[in-house]
Amino acid sequence: MSIITTATARLVDIAVEQDRTDAVQSFVKQETILVDVQTWDGATGTGYSYTIGTGGTSVLALLRDHLLPALVGQDARNIEALWQRLFALTRATTTGAITSLALAAVDTALWDLRSRRTGEPLWRLAGGHRQEVPVYDTEGGWLHLSTEELVKGALRAQESGWAGVKIKVGKPHPAEDAERLRAVREAVGPSLHIMTDANQSQTASSVLRLAAALEPYDPYWLEEPLPADDISGHARLAAATRIPVAVGESMYSLTQFRSYLEAGAASVVQVDAARIGGITPWLKVAHLAESHNVVVCPHFLMELHVSLAAAVPNGQYVEYIPQLRAVTRTELTIRDGLAVAPDVPGIGIDWDPDALDDRRVA
DSSP: OOBEEEEEEEEEEEEOSSOOBOSSOBOOEEEEEEEEEEETTSOEEEEEEEESSSOHHHHHHHIIIIIHHHHTTSBTTOHHHHHHHHHHTTTTTOSSHHHHHHHHHHHHHHHHHHHHHHTOBHHHHTTOSOSEEEEEEOTTOOTTSOHHHHHHHHHHHHHTTOOEEEEEOOOSSHHHHHHHHHHHHHHHOSSSEEEEEOTTOOOTTHHHHHHHHHGGGOOSEEESOSOTTOHHHHHHHHHHOSSOEEEOTTOOSHHHHHHHHHTTOOSEEOOOHHHHTSHHHHHHHHHHHHHTTOEEOOOSOHHHHHHHHHHSTTBOOEEEOOOOGGGBSSOOEEETTEEEOOOSSBSSOOBOHHHHHHTBOO
16 A cells, blocks of 8 residues: 555746845745655655755756656655665765755655655654744845844844844955844844854854854854864864854755764754755754754754754754745744644645646756
């Protein structure tokens, strides 16, 4: 009954809802790779991953040419075995973004199928720690926004009962970033958490000046200050500043997270289910972080991550960046500053088939 009979993939382009810029790039669109699996008894599951403008067709090709054919005839219940089987087929390209994104689309589809078959929502099936998780806003903190717009966005989030906001940093001079952060801190007072994100834009020397300039305004964390593969640089920074260092959105394997945690280079883990290869490795990273007494605040994908952050005891925050509203029939519920994990069987995303078909490009 649980034998996979069909596995297909498609690529859908979803436009951004507003301009999104950081210190190194602009988010122009979400290339969304969807995988649909069906078993002998008619049970189905849909999973997805994404890029922010390039590489979607490469992920699609890997799925169609190599991974999806290997799924047919396999037992959908054996998610760990299937993840390892597909990973082994890609030895020549691992560890890297294309492989992880392809694996994630398959893995989330299998978890969706499992959740639907068992009749349990993902947040409970993956751990069931709680159903609600605090949310912080990123949409009001992009780098191109004026200081006045940053203040308005932070006040709006605070008035809505949200516990935090994110401000992008990486202006030409640290004093500019500090002034923007100062204005927001003075407007919201000491209680609102203000996250900062440099998007890997700093060097070994500039990051020390940036951290020193931001420290007086009590940032909740400094995110991706250096290139993601610079473990020793993040460790030196963590030892030099009282601002917690957050990393993880640009990591693609469990061992990368282990190396960061063992080096004391991460105080906040921002593992992304798409970039790590799906729900299966996401949970491993979360439990690894828990063993180091480190919180998990996943990157992006709020519609999926709300259930995963709710599943584990160290899931601290969900990042608010709405991106799927154009292709779903419902959206994330936020109540009293808390994101609520969907209580329906499956991964909790109510796709709109017609809207997906309208945006299908491959």
